[in-house]
Structures are given as C-alpha cells and as structure tokens.
Amino acid sequence: MSILKNILIVFGTVLLLVSCETNVVEKPENLIEEDEMVAIFYDIAVLNAARSSNVKVLRENEIQPEEFIYEKHKIDSLQLARSSVYYASKPNIHLRIFQRVEERLKEEKALADSLMRNKRTIEMEKNAPVIKKNDSLTPAELSEED
Template sequence: MKKFVVLFFGIISISCSNNPVPKPDNLLDDEVMTDILFDIAILQAADGSMPFRLTEKNIKINTYIYKKYEIDSTTYYQNQRYYAADSRKYKKMYQEVLDRLDKAKTENDSILPEGKERLK
C-alpha cells in the first residue's frame, strides 16, 4: 500500500509540473510575447476609449499585431495557449506589461501639462 501511495503522488507531482500544452513549432521568445501582450493592451485601450480613431485609420488589432511581429493567427494562438498554461510565467509576463503601462502613463502624464500650456 505504501508503494502505491508513493507511486501515486510521484505521478501526480510529475504530471502537475509539466506544461500540459505542447510547445508550439514556432515558439515566440518570452520577451516577444510580452511585447505582443503590451501592444494588444494599448490597442484595446485605444479602441475602448476612441474606437473611431482606429476605424478611421482602418486599423484592426489582430491584423496589426500579425504584421508587426510577422506571425500568423495560428502562431499567436498556439503561443498564447502555451504561455497561459504556465500560470507563473504568464503572471510574470502580465506584471511586466502592467509595469510598462504604468511607466508609459507616467511619462505621458509628465508631458501633458507642457502640452496644455502650449495650447493656451
């Protein structure tokens, strides 16, 4: 019985430690995937606050991302699924995105008062 319990927990620990999603044929680097997630966050925020701006310039978020990073939809979704399956890595990537968004906001906020002064 002890051997069965040890074997059972050994199998469970091995299966839980491996990523259940197969590695994509065209695996994007962590940094590239983080860049993609950052760009998507910016574009979705722009689309949410000023949807007419993207529409009038004929910018579609997915098409823009695919062209910029020279990938196709299959590569993107396979990588998205692969990274999302590793919750620790994915959380770290999203934290990097949040940090970059905060930095960009701070930089833009510091420029904004100067722009207001020039408009007067």
C-alpha cells in the first residue's frame, strides 16, 4: 500500500478516536516538525502525481516513492505514521499543514505553467518566418523609379 493510503487510513482512525475524546494522541518523542511535514506531504503529492501520470520514468530511474521520501527527509515509516497520527488528532494544525501543501502545489504549478509559456514563445519566435527586405532602396527612391 502506498504511504498516502496508509496515512489516510490512520487519519480516519484518529478522527474517530478524536471525536470521542480529546488529547487521545500523545506527542511522540521524535515528532516531525510542522514545516517538515509540509515538505513531506508535498513530496508525496508530487510522487503520486508522477506515479499516476508517468510511472515509466520512476521505473527507469529506479525510484521507489516510499524509500525516496524516507531517505530525503531522513525519517522512517514509524516516525511518519506517529507524526501523522499526532497531527491528525490536532485538526487545526492538520488543516494548516494541508493548506500549506496545497498553496505550495499551486505556486509550483503557476511557475511550471509560466516556464512552459515562455518556452512556447521562444519556440514560436525561433520558427517564425524571417521577413526579408525586398530591396535596399528607400521608399522615396522606389517612388522615383516609377
């Protein structure tokens, strides 16, 4: 199962527990900081998008999304799960984390769209026909010849 599915299952379970009692989940010793959770969830979203749109690239580069996340952020699956459960038990913090992830995704998409527009403009300019001058004579000189 993918990391995201595991997180969603854990999140759902925690929500059920939280709805019955407050402070159900104690803060783990090795809690991943909020900013790092934003970065992790951002990377998970990007990797899931890559997996669904172009799994071949991931295979060719031998990228295992879960292992990539753990190595990049220097965490393990248990630390991620415990931190996810803890933040899920704090709805305001959890919502803030995912709002920040969403904002970052929007910013990156806007940047990518802008770069693609610039690339297309450059390509169009390169491929535009060159308009050559018909003659070296000025318009006044041309009218004198008539």
